[in-house]
Amino acid sequence: MVTTARPPLLEAVGISKSFGPVEVLGDINLALEPGEVHAIIGENGAGKSTLMKILAGHLAPTRGELKLDGTPAVLAGPVDAEARGIVLVHQEILLAPDLTVAQNIYLGREIRKGLSVDDKAMNKGAAEAVRALGVDIDPTITVGRLSIAQRQLVQIARALLVPHRVVIFDEPTASLTLTETEALLRVILDIKKKGAAVLFISHRLPEVKEIADRVTVLRDGKLITTRSAEGLEPVDMARLMVGRDVAKLYPDRVATKAEDYALEVEALDVPGYAQGASFKLKRGEILGFAGLVGAGRTELLEGVVGLRPAHGRMKLDGKPVQFVTVRDSMRAGIVYLSEDRKGKGLLLAQKLGINLTLAALGQFLRGMLIDRRKEAKALDDAIAEFDIRTRDKELLAGQLSGGNQQKLLLAKMMLLDPKIVIIDEPTRGIDIGTKEQIYKFIAELAQSGKSVIVISSEMQEVIGVCDRILVMRNGRIVGEVTGEHMTEDEIVVLATGVTSREAAVTAEHA
Structure with a gap:
């Protein structure tokens, strides 16, 4: 009996993107496999966010194509991408500050009881959604009163309510503490265990080492390499990102002797x-x-x-x-x-x-x-x-x-x-x-x-x-x-x- 390998859930083939005469992405190939955490790393300006927006339907490529389950696909926009199971967790906070946590999480997908919105059910669901990320946030508080980190967690909870096959995380832990980060990484591993593909973009290289199965490195809009995370240490990732050794991150300090x-x-x-x-x-x-x-x-x-x-x-x-x-x-x-x-x-x-x-x-x-x-x-x-x-x-x-x-x-x-x-x-x-x-x-x-x-x-x-x-x-x-x-x-x-x-x-x- 002949068996064929399962195609990637989402694949970028020869993707390029130009803004006017400036090419910011050139000939990128990327495959997101089911049950895998695939990390993308690179310096600011390497093209990570542009690629992420193309994969999630926010931008159309100038050249190249996307494939879903091995079949060429054109994403009409982010709503179309979500309908196909591609969910993006933005780094930027895209919440309504004057609405409550629950209202933000269920915005556009409100739970109804007859003709009315079921606030009680949404408050309960929102509390459970953020608790799954390792924090307790009052679902009735307005988002404008939350810290940046709390808003980020609410945004993640909102994204994960959508049925998903591919989840793209753009710097999800950038504003989180160690405890909150550990809770989120556990959630990501749970997503992976359920057979979804995770695309993880982060500058925190120890996190990448901890959670990723494969790592793709971008530099100046070009794909430098895709490697197994096994055996790839954070110092190796840093060297691939910047094209040089980054052996000493923190400068030497001589503490002040001032007494005033x-x-x-x-x-x-x-x-x-x-x-x-x-x-x-x-x-x-x-x-x-x-x-x-x-x-x-x-x-x-x-x-x-x-x-x-x-x-x-x-x-x-x-x-x-x-x-x-x-x-x-x-x-x-x-x-x-x-x-x-x-x-x-x-x-x-x-x-x-x-x-x-x-x-x-x-x-x-x-x-x-x-x-x-x-x-x-x-x-x-x-x-x-x-x-x-x-x-x-x-x-x-x-x-x-x-x-x-x-x-x-x-x-x-x-x-x-x-x-x-x-x-x-x-x-x-x-x-x-x-x-x-x-x-x-x-x-x-x-x-x-x-x-x-x-x-x-x-x-x-x-x-x-x-x-x-x-x-x-x-x-x-x-x-x-x-x-x-x-x-x-x-x-x-x-x-x-x-x-x-x-x-x-x-x-x-x-």
Whole structure:
């Protein structure tokens, strides 16, 4: 009896994509097999997102074809793709902020009871959907009140409600903590066990190693290789991505010897988010904030800079201060780079020059008009200094890759010549080569005498970059780790409230 091999669930054959004269993808071949996790890795701008959008029906290829179950197929759009079982989990948050969690999860596919929407059933289903991802989120709360990480989990829960044969995850763990990431990876493995194909796009290479069966590497829109993940270590993946060795990700640091404090915070409350927070930041120091999602890290620092109402005492260079608005803190020399660079950091529909100079607009005015020549020179300088990679200076900010958007945001804030730089999730959704650049830049800031606060969900990041780490839990600073105590175990113990002994017993009986 002759048997034939089962064709891939979804296959890209010679896929190319051009925008005008610029080819961003060239002759890509990719096969997604049933019961497989296939990872795509590459630097920002390598073409990963473009390929993903073609596979999910958001873009049509310029050349080449797609095959479903071995048969040529033309996807009429994302709705058509979903109807055929191809589901995309976007990196960008595409939820309605004024609707509840349940309403977002069931938007367009509401559960009905007669002629009315069955809110009770949707609330129950939504709670179960997010609980499957390892978190408890009130299904009746509006999405606008959630953190970026919680919104990402809601978006994943919404996508997975659709019957699926192929699930494409675009940087799904970029804003998640270790605990949430582990829960999501378990969900992905469950999808795989049920016979679906998973396409997993991530810059977190240890995750790729842990979960992928095969790995495809893209560079500059070209397919470099497809290999079995077995025997392919993260350092090998990094080398294939950037085309060179990336042996040392974090720069060497010499901790500041300064004894004076640039910022002192005492008993600061951010209503609803943080209570009784006290900490000090030395001049030339890199101070990290770690903790689980919902611990209050972002909200606490937003309260410090005037983005949220806050009550307490603060000193800047030894003098009492209170910032009512973020403009107050910026004038005093503190800049805050939001974790949500797309929603709060940049104007995606505006050109690069406008985005760069907006915060320091006064420097570029000539009378009542903007000095365009001065703005153009500032953009040239920023592109050179921060290695912002763009094929056209007239591009919109939204057309840059995630890593280059982050570099543009850094350049924008550095025009203010700040004394203190607060960076929330500095490398979320950014490739390893760009991470290396940003870590070096943060170290250079501190070396130049500026003080830096880094908020990050990646424990290795805060360990590798920071001089000290403060850990938050349930809105409070619960501990500090320094020196040899700056380990993932120490941070997890503080972040979860589980004692070392309890953690050991749990591990022994796991």
